[in-house]
Amino acid sequence: MAASAELAGGGVEEAQAEVNPRILEPGASPFGNFPHYSRFHPPEQRLCLLPPELLRRLFPPEGPEKRPILGLDVGCNSGDLSVALYKHFLSLRDGENCSDASRELRLLCCDIDPVLVERAEKECPFPDALTFITLDFMNEKTRKILLSSFLSQFGRSVFDIGFCMSITMWIHLNHGDHGLWEFLAHLSSLCHYLLVEPQPWKCYRAAARRFRKLGLRNFDHFHSLTIRGDMANQIVQILTQDHGMELVCCFGNTSWDRSLLLFRAKYTIEAHPIPESLIEEKERNRLRF
Ligand SMILES: C[S@@+](CC[C@H](N)C(=O)[O-])C[C@H]1O[C@@H](n2cnc3c(N)ncnc32)[C@H](O)[C@@H]1O
Numbered sequence: 001m002a003a004s005a006e007l008a009g010g011g012v013e014e015a016q017a018e019v020n021p022r023i024l025e026p027g028a029s030p031f032g033n034f035p036h037y038s039r040f041h042p043p044e045q046r047l048c049l050l051p052p053e054l055l056r057r058l059f060p061p062e063g064p065e066k067r068p069i070l071g072l073d074v075g076c077n078s079g080d081l082s083v084a085l086y087k088h089f090l091s092l093r094d095g096e097n098c099s100d101a102s103r104e105l106r107l108l109c110c111d112i113d114p115v116l117v118e119r120a121e122k123e124c125p126f127p128d129a130l131t132f133i134t135l136d137f138m139n140e141k142t143r144k145i146l147l148s149s150f151l152s153q154f155g156r157s158v159f160d161i162g163f164c165m166s167i168t169m170w171i172h173l174n175h176g177d178h179g180l181w182e183f184l185a186h187l188s189s190l191c192h193y194l195l196v197e198p199q200p201w202k203c204y205r206a207a208a209r210r211f212r213k214l215g216l217r218n219f220d221h222f223h224s225l226t227i228r229g230d231m232a233n234q235i236v237q238i239l240t241q242d243h244g245m246e247l248v249c250c251f252g253n254t255s256w257d258r259s260l261l262l263f264r265a266k267y268t269i270e271a272h273p274i275p276e277s278l279i280e281e282k283e284r285n286r287l288r289f
Pocket residue numbers: 013031032033034037038041074075076077078081110111112113116135136137138164165166167170171
């Protein structure tokens with residue numbers, strides 16, 4: 001398939017790799033660990049769909065106690081989206097620092113690729129607010145140690161919100177149906193809210209085809225996946241039916257046909273009802289999913 005057709009169809013990273021196969025070197029980015037991911041999937045395409053006041057609405061300040069909002073960004077790549085999310089939710093302009101110290105936002109950003117994490121650390125303009133760590137999120141032992149060590153600094157056991165942007169396909173291709181199910185289980189037990197941007201099925205086909213063509217690696221699991229088709233809907237089903245979350249709203253689709261879905265843990269956050277302003281959106285989406 002021509003690269004432009006893939007771009008139009010949403011297989012952005014796959015298309016880019018066809019344009020310039022050297023982007024894949026070394027090791028063909030088997031985890032989606034593309035060195036310049038944000039150049040071809042810019043953060044702005046996602047941010048423009050997200051209300052900047054979202055976190056303030058989800059976590060209104062309570063009394064004099066000023067707990068920071070804690071976020072987890074899984075699969076942060078070289079941190080461009082993490083930094084952009086931080087600025088977006090604090091409404092910071094370029095070069096500006098956090099002006100609203102009353103509502104601190106702290107992000108723990110992790111990625112499996114140490115080279116990307118090193119770059120993220122070096123280039124981050126907000127080193128006090130964003131922490132970057134190398135972590136294979138599927139490694140239970142390391143995950144528990146690193147995440148609890150971060151959370152315990154704040155006396156917490158869970159994150160307020162998790163960001164899971166364009167990573168589900170890579171987990172699915174590398175770990176199979178069960179791996180995807182477990183990934184979503186861990187995230188839902190770790191976060192009160194979860195923002196997920198699933199890759200659509202056409203990206204899976206393109207990724208498998210590209211690896212096959214390059215003769216570099218074929219995904220062990222691709223042909224045996226039974227969770228397939230409408231991936232956004234599949235992920236909604238898993239999170240809502242198996243992992244005790246509810247779909248709060250869909251913020252729409254990016255130009256590459258990836259939806260931005262916000263979920264909320266049903267049982268752990270009685271203290272944080274869904275804001276009125278998101279309920280209308282939720283009702284609309286009940287019809288869609
Ligand atoms: C396609 S990029 C998405 C980057 C960023 N979230 C965004 O949307 O701009 C997927 C990222 O997930 C990371 N990743 C894949 N499997 C992972 C795992 N098991 N643990 C942690 N990170 C992983 C990859 O290294 C890659 O940087």
